[in-house]
Amino acid sequence: MRIEKKTIFLYLIAMILFMFALSYASVPLYRVFCQVTGYGGTAQILDYVPLVDEELPKRILTIRFNADVGVEMPWKFAPIQKEMKVLVGESALAFYEATNPTDHDLIGISTYNVTPQQAGIYFNKIQCFCFDEQMLKSQESIDMPVFFFIDPDFLEDPRMNEIDTITLSYTFFVADHA
Template sequence: MPMSRRPAANPARRRDIGIALACGAFVGLMVGAAYAAVPLYDWFCRVTGFGGTPQVATAAPGEVLDRRITVRFDANIGRGLPWRFEPEVNSVNVRLGEVVTIYYTITNQAARETSGTAAYNVAPAQTGAYFGKIDCFCFTEQRLAAGERREMAVVFFVDPKLAEDRDQDSLNTITLSYTFYPTRSPATAAASGGS
């Protein structure tokens, strides 16, 4: 009884399947990288101070040095947010390692409730690695009733390690800058049809 032989697999077909699988894996990897890019970049900036991103601190440094730095405060409002936003003082002179609390005031000048979220950075950008914030209002949505006024604290220090960075020997001023951007509340989005 003759044995039937299976036809040999087509090598071109196997190659095409392999290429298709490799392309699919590559596309999947790129989509995953696109979704991970923003949180990874944010994490990188927070860890290294890249781009003037201040460090988030949980406690004050262990020492206070005699070297002083002037910290200036900048307050900005994005388009479409009817608020007045200003620091209580324009600048303070602080010692490295000294914990300082300053206040910003926001006032809703609209006749309705509005909300906003603040983003921040420091300049010069390379000082972000040395600017530690223990407490602040950034990245937390602030909702203000019509005409409401609110004071918000920022607790910070300039890390004494700045004194060890020879590239910063001539540094005498750091600017902490906040910008409030409007946010849409779920109720406003639903009322406008979610568009």
């Protein structure tokens, strides 16, 4: 009887430790899951631009750009261009501008998403400022590039037939250094 109580106690402790580890790892695991699957409008991140097949049908999409800041973020943050026309499969470069109007240096970090959500898996970013801390000195302004393309597989997906506009949204938050 004493061995059974000890075994149950050890299983209980192991389960508590496992649940704690799982909760600690859930945010990075969810981020990886979204980036791999495009779930929730999460764009894909690549470090190359694939070659464009000249035989692909030509389709132009309107890409809109949106910028927001979190409640505690005092920065001014906006896209330099509100929208652009992009040929599916070809790379494009857009810019956002961030300004720190305060009298102290401030570090921010951004998140992003793509709408409509089902287009997120085809929106590939080659270079962006997302998930990297950005430090702006007092009264400093910077332009931040986003280098991207729409995957040619977009043309093969029947769910994308009615989609002519994709919106890329970024939100900047104060970086938590607690």
